Amino acid sequence: MNTGSYVNGNWLHPKSTRLVRNLNPADPDDVIAEFPAAIAEDVQHAIECAQAASRGWRKTPGPERGRVLWRAADIARRRADEIARTLTREEGKILKEAKGEVMKGISLLEFYAGEGFRMHGKTLPSEARDTFTYTIRSPLGVVGLIAPWNFPWAIPVWKSAPALVAGNCVIFKPAELTPATATLLTEIYAEAGLPPGVFNMLVGSGSVVGEAMVHSPVLRAISFTGSNEIGGALYAKAAQRGAKVTCEMGGKNAVIVMADADLDKAAVAIHGGAFGSTGQRCTATSRVIAAPSVKDALVDRLVDAARKIKIGSGLDETVDMGPAVDEKQWKTDLDYINIGRQEGARLVLGGNKPGSSVPSSRFQRQKLSTKLSLLPTASSTD
Numbered sequence: 337m338n339t340g341s342y343v344n345g346n347w348l349h350p351k352s353t354r355l356v357r358n359l360n361p362a363d364p365d366d367v368i369a370e371f372p373a374a375i376a377e378d379v380q381h382a383i384e385c386a387q388a389a390s391r392g393w394r395k396t397p398g399p400e401r402g403r404v405l406w407r408a409a410d411i412a413r414r415r416a417d418e419i420a421r422t423l424t425r426e427e428g429k430i431l432k433e434a435k436g437e438v439m440k441g442i443s444l445l446e447f448y449a450g451e452g453f454r455m456h457g458k459t460l461p462s463e464a465r466d467t468f469t470y471t472i473r474s475p476l477g478v479v480g481l482i483a484p485w486n487f488p489w490a491i492p493v494w495k496s497a498p499a500l501v502a503g504n505c506v507i508f509k510p511a512e513l514t515p516a517t518a519t520l521l522t523e524i525y526a527e528a529g530l531p532p533g534v535f536n537m538l539v540g541s542g543s544v545v546g547e548a549m550v551h552s553p554v555l556r557a558i559s560f561t562g563s564n565e566i567g568g569a570l571y572a573k574a575a576q577r578g579a580k581v582t583c584e585m586g587g588k589n590a591v592i593v594m595a596d597a598d599l600d601k602a603a604v605a606i607h608g609g610a611f612g613s614t615g616q617r618c619t620a621t622s623r624v625i626a627a628p629s630v631k632d633a634l635v636d637r638l639v640d641a642a643r644k645i646k647i648g649s650g651l652d653e654t655v656d657m658g659p660a661v662d663e664k665q666w667k668t669d670l671d672y673i674n675i676g677r678q679e680g681a682r683l684v685l686g687g688n689k690p691g692s693s694v695p696s697s698r699f700q701r702q703k704l705s706t707k708l709s710l711l712p713t714a715s716s717t718d
Contacts, residue, residue, distance in 0.1 A: 339515070340371040341378060341539050342522045344385035345532025350374045356512050356539055361428040361659040362649035368426050368516050374540035379507070379548035382536040386478045386505035387554055389533025394475045394503040401501050402452020408528035409445035415520065416442070423489055423517045424650040428658040429613050431650055434489075441493035448497035455502070475503030476556035476580070480549040482542070482570075484561045485661055486616045488514035492521055495559050500525075500535065504557075507549055508537045513661055515539045542566060550574045557581070587618045593634055595627040603637035611645065614657055616665070639685050 338347045352372040360366035393401075412419065420434040427434075457472040481495040492510060499506055510518030522537045538545050546566075549555055550573045557580040560567050567583040574581045591609065593602050609621030626634050650658035660666040673687040 338519055338523065339369040341374045341382075342519075342526075342535075342537040343378065343382045343533075344389075344536065345526065348378070350378050350540075352540070354541075356515060358426055358513070358515055359662070360425050361661055362651070366425070368422075369519075371539070373512070374538040374545050376544055376548040378540075379538055379545055379552070382507055382538055383478060383552055383554050385533040386507060386536055389531055390475075390477050390505045393505055393531060393534050394477075396503070398452040398455040398501065398503070400452070401503060402449040404449075404525075404529050405445050405452070405497055405501055406449035408524050409442050409449060411524045411527055412438070412442050412445065415524065419489060419517065419520050421651065422520060423514075424658070426514050426516045427485060427488055428661055429616075429650055430655055430658050431653055433613055434650070437487060437490045441490045444490070444493045445497055448501045451498065452501045473502070478505045478507065478554050479557040479559070480507045480509070480552075480555040482509045482546055482549070482558070482560045482562065483511060483518070485511035485513040486613065486618075488517040489521065491561055492518060495561075496521075496525075496535065499559075500530070505533060506535045507555065508535065509542075509545050509549060510537065510539060512539060512541065546570070551577075553577060555579060560584070584618070588623065589619060589621055590623045590625055591621050593624060593626040593630060595629045597627075597630065599630060599634050599637055603634060603641060606634075606638060607641045611642070611657060614660060616661060635684060642685055 340347055340349045342348070350372045352375045354373045355370055356373050357367065358369040360368060416435070416438050420431060420438045423429070423434040423437065424431050429437075455473050457470055460469040460471070462469040479499050481492070481499065483492045483495060488510065492508065496506055496508060508518070508522075518537060518539070522535065525535045550558060550570055555574075558570065558574045559582050560570050561584040564585045567585040571581050571583050589609070591602070591606050593599075593606075606621055606624055609619075612620070615622075624634070645656045646654060647657045647659075648655040660669060670687070673683065677683055
């Protein structure tokens, strides 16, 4: 696999002394990649290359741009198993979930390929007899895309595909925890025929690469998916210079269970919403508000379902849930368990002994971290 950053059609290794070290969260001895992080100078170089490539890409007919995405979808379908296994190996989610994410990304590529034929403007009635009024769609130029680690294939696709088919050039910053999946997407775009400079990937920290992107006057739009704290700061900085900014940030998602609810169906829905993708998604069910008359029966169902979850390496197809993405996230899980207990919540399953239901700091395979240790409904119903 290629590693590092990709600028103007070439893979490069920045001169940075800080290494990006990519580990399998289910097996810390499995080092997927190690390479120097991108620095601000690399970002500027990529932006200059994208700006130069923009002149030709914006003049490329929409249907032709769409055909590049269609070829990318075909290549991705041929490499679907490789993408899914790479995604599982570096992010941790189970292979079934990874395969579903890969197919979602392929469907997105196909949909946006068709958009190349649908770059419609409008004709509008004019008040003046000798005036013809109409609108057309034009690309912005160079745009910046910042993606998270929890959906390292689907989110980069749904950010990049519409940007590319509309005629924009892209500066893409994937999460440092998941550069391998991002690398596969970059390889696929290159094989599909994107000209050099149209799609550029820079792997590095948000404080270096992200900051350089946000402050660049060349980037006409920024798309960010991540935490509320970082997204809010990014929005303020980029919008101040007049850039278009879209932010998709964290959520606090509740399920409300009324007294007349079918508790078996409610438990299945809550279980899937809370524990799918190891709970590591902004749409995860993070609290349940239950009527007092059904609370205990609902908690019993949720505990019973949680006890049956088999945890382990996502590459094992008999496993139901993979590990937390890294040790920092695992410690965050434990911190929230402690916060809940301090605020009066009753812990009903796991979470109290590192090395048993949650892992040791080495993430041993038989002691994988999951949000299974904290029933997300317990604190909101006690």
